[in-house]
Amino acid sequence: MATAKSKKLRDPSLPTAKGQCVCGAVHVEIGVPARWAWHDHAAVSRLAHAGAYATYLGCYKSRFWVTKGEAAITRFADEKAGTVRGFCAKCGTPIYYDRLRAHTMINVPRALFTTRTGREPRYHMNLDQAVDWLYAGEPLAPLKGYPGVMWERPRRKKKTVGIDDFL
Numbered sequence: 183m184a185t186a187k188s189k190k191l192r193d194p195s196l197p198t199a200k201g202q203c204v205c206g207a208v209h210v211e212i213g214v215p216a217r218w219a220w221h222d223h224a225a226v227s228r229l230a231h232a233g234a235y236a237t238y239l240g241c242y243k244s245r246f247w248v249t250k251g252e253a254a255i256t257r258f259a260d261e262k263a264g265t266v267r268g269f270c271a272k273c274g275t276p277i278y279y280d281r282l283r284a285h286t287m288i289n290v291p292r293a294l295f296t297t298r299t300g301r302e303p304r305y306h307m308n309l310d311q312a313v314d315w316l317y318a319g320e321p322l323a324p325l326k327g328y329p330g331v332m333w334e335r336p337r338r339k340k341k342t343v344g345i346d347d348f349l
């Protein structure tokens with residue numbers, strides 16, 4: 183099985199973005215700018231991240247480095263799908279998503295990074311698998327009696343007009 187770790191030595195003059203998992207056992211670094219950034223609405227990515235969707239940075243493998251905690255990364259190989267997902271064995275944070283067909287590229291969760299990565303996630307993939315409970319920026323209002331909680335008011339159903347009204 184291919185490994186996600188780049189064998190190339192990092193050029194120290196290359197600008198990078200640093201990321202890490204929740205517990206800090208695993209640190210990663212990518213060359214900036216990332217190749218591209220995208221939202222993945224695929225059901226399998228939704229499960230792997232336990233979120234509505236996953237946002238990835240597509241990076242060249244040669245510009246992705248695990249700088250700490252390589253041994254803490256556990257891998258799940260989905261042989262049928264031809265993918266390998268690496269995650270921190272200690273805290274469960276997804277670290278990368280390697281689609282083995284894409285030999286030179288690797289997908290790294292955007293959320294690992296607190297700094298800019300040189301790419302805005304402007305692309306959406308697998309929208310046909312998107313869930314209907316996805317928050318898509320609808321207007322929010324404060325929830326009375328619960329400071330800090332915002333809510334999405336139920337949409338008013340459009341009043342349907344019966345065909346008889348036109349007759």
Ligand SMILES: [Zn+2]
Binds near residue numbers: 204207208
């Ligand atoms: Zn961790």
